[in-house]
Amino acid sequence: MSPEVLALYAAALGVKIPPERAQAAANGANAVLRTLARRAGTLRFESEPADYVVEIQRARQR
Amino acid sequence: MKNISQLSLVEVADMIRSRKLSSEEVTRACIERAQALQPKLNCFIALEVDDALAAARSADADLAKGVVRGPLHGVPLAHKDMYYRKGKISTCGSEIRRDWVADSDSTALARLRNAGAIQLGTLNMSQFALNPTGHNVHMGHCRNPWNTAYITGGSSSGSGASVAARIVFGALGSDTGGSIRLPASNCGVSGLRPTTGRISRHGAMPLSFSMDCVGPLARTVADCARLTGVMAGADPLDPTAAHEAVPAYEAELKAPVNGLKIGVPKGYFDHDVHRDVMKVMTECVAEFRSLGCDIVEVVMPELDSISAGFSVLMSAEAASVHAQWLRERPEDYMPQIRARLEMGIAGSAVDYLDALKMRGPALAEFCGSVFTKCDALLAPVASMPVPTIDETDVGDSERMGPVLGELTRFTRPLSYLGLPVLSVPAGFAGNGLPVGVQLVGRPFAEALLFRIGHAYQQATDWHTRAPTII
Numbered sequence A: 001m002s003p004e005v006l007a008l009y010a011a012a013l014g015v016k017i018p019p020e021r022a023q024a025a026a027n028g029a030n031a032v033l034r035t036l037a038r039r040a041g042t043l044r045f046e047s048e049p050a051d052y053v054v055e056i057q058r059a060r061q062r
Numbered sequence B: 001m002k003n004i005s006q007l008s009l010v011e012v013a014d015m016i017r018s019r020k021l022s023s024e025e026v027t028r029a030c031i032e033r034a035q036a037l038q039p040k041l042n043c044f045i046a047l048e049v050d051d052a053l054a055a056a057r058s059a060d061a062d063l064a065k066g067v068v069r070g071p072l073h074g075v076p077l078a079h080k081d082m083y084y085r086k087g088k089i090s091t092c093g094s095e096i097r098r099d100w101v102a103d104s105d106s107t108a109l110a111r112l113r114n115a116g117a118i119q120l121g122t123l124n125m126s127q128f129a130l131n132p133t134g135h136n137v138h139m140g141h142c143r144n145p146w147n148t149a150y151i152t153g154g155s156s157s158g159s160g161a162s163v164a165a166r167i168v169f170g171a172l173g174s175d176t177g178g179s180i181r182l183p184a185s186n187c188g189v190s191g192l193r194p195t196t197g198r199i200s201r202h203g204a205m206p207l208s209f210s211m212d213c214v215g216p217l218a219r220t221v222a223d224c225a226r227l228t229g230v231m232a233g234a235d236p237l238d239p240t241a242a243h244e245a246v247p248a249y250e251a252e253l254k255a256p257v258n259g260l261k262i263g264v265p266k267g268y269f270d271h272d273v274h275r276d277v278m279k280v281m282t283e284c285v286a287e288f289r290s291l292g293c294d295i296v297e298v299v300m301p302e303l304d305s306i307s308a309g310f311s312v313l314m315s316a317e318a319a320s321v322h323a324q325w326l327r328e329r330p331e332d333y334m335p336q337i338r339a340r341l342e343m344g345i346a347g348s349a350v351d352y353l354d355a356l357k358m359r360g361p362a363l364a365e366f367c368g369s370v371f372t373k374c375d376a377l378l379a380p381v382a383s384m385p386v387p388t389i390d391e392t393d394v395g396d397s398e399r400m401g402p403v404l405g406e407l408t409r410f411t412r413p414l415s416y417l418g419l420p421v422l423s424v425p426a427g428f429a430g431n432g433l434p435v436g437v438q439l440v441g442r443p444f445a446e447a448l449l450f451r452i453g454h455a456y457q458q459a460t461d462w463h464t465r466a467p468t469i470i
Helices: A003-012 A019-040 A051-061 B009-017 B023-041 B049-064 B107-114 B157-164 B181-187 B221-231 B275-290 B304-328 B335-343 B349-370 B400-407 B412-417 B446-459
Strands: B044-047 B076-080 B118-123 B170-175 B190-193 B213-218 B261-266 B294-299 B376-380 B421-428 B434-440
Touching: A003 A019, A019 B304, A019 B335, A019 B349, A051 B349, B009 B023, B009 B049, B009 B221, B023 B044, B023 B049, B023 B076, B023 B118, B023 B157, B044 B157, B049 B118, B076 B157, B107 B118, B107 B170, B107 B221, B118 B157, B157 B170, B157 B181, B157 B213, B170 B181, B170 B190, B170 B221, B181 B190, B181 B421, B181 B434, B190 B221, B190 B446, B213 B221, B221 B421, B221 B446, B261 B275, B275 B294, B275 B376, B275 B421, B275 B434, B275 B446, B294 B349, B304 B335, B304 B349, B304 B412, B335 B400, B349 B412, B376 B446, B421 B446, B434 B446
Parallel strands: B076 B118, B076 B170, B261 B294, B261 B376
Antiparallel strands: B044 B118, B170 B213, B190 B213, B190 B421, B376 B434, B421 B434
């Protein structure tokens, strides 16, 4: 997300983020989001958040 | 006989119960120590002298009538100032909630109280639990009792400092990304991040719904086992609290550990680790070997994306929790806290859901890679010795990301996976500050972690070392 879009999106939420802060926030977030996207891109089509609950039980019972 | 302040929680509870000590004399001793050390450590936000003494006298009166309330009868504790008590202020370490009065009771606190515990006061913490160092300009920085120029770690800063300074016998912390383990490690005490859901979060300040955990810090693993046993279990007031049966943690402490497989990580947890921390790890591994454990090398799965998943979940959920105050009172946040919350706005709903969807497969992969090879994984809590307050006073500068990221590099991924992790003191770095290690288990394997940690503390004396601050 670009800093300009972040600032606009925040403004839509009613949160004011000045440009220099928006730049820092976007930089920090984008690095993390890129790393996440690499892994998320490998998820199977049917994945959903509830898979975690299933895996907790499976891991516990092994 | 040991001085009162040198006793563990289990020891002092047993002595009160057998009336070798009164709760009132124990509580007075804690209050005197708290008052003497507060100017140096700033670990309390509020010290509740009159209420604590009244509760101690009531506990003594009950004992005189043969009434034992529970396994914590008459034991003074204090807690991170984010656990609500109806009618009492809970600042959450913030200016925004400096005078906020809670309208309900935290389930964890209620269970401690029902087990007989006395609350000595509320403890300092990072603002809204969102900082791993313990810096807090509104409440004043909490200081490490081993050397007051150094950080306690956060966000449960006062919990780590007060237990390490032998002011209280145990304290509640909370752990979203390492907030129990870091202060425990930095201050030389034991601390448990339980399996997510093991202890009810009702009445605890939220930060990140998916990963927040309530847990204890105490002087020994056995103390943590007692506190966890009191608090764990289902709670109708918290639908996310697990319904799993609560084992008799203390009864299982003495089971043998020989033959258990302790995993030593190859990858991630051994990258860019300071030599002092590596030395502690090496000695710790040798100790487990001498206890009869099998030491096995375990190749770590890819954890950078797991760590990213943590960051996306936490920042989005925290931004949601704080959205109204970000709109209405942004100037009342510390700049660093505000900057971290603003990052949460940058992720989309799709990013957030990707981070949630990824947790199941990531947990399956981690458990498949790790717990098919070992019973528990042993890793450092942090990659470096405890830094100073000045070194980590980075505010919202460009150094914020790298410095905070490095401090939590070894704790974040385990939080995302929701696994139970026990932090125990394991030595000292060259700067004289404690170094902790973390034992990681399968979901709901707290009993096994306690057993392993207790065996380690029976063979070593790191947990008995106390700072000479008075």
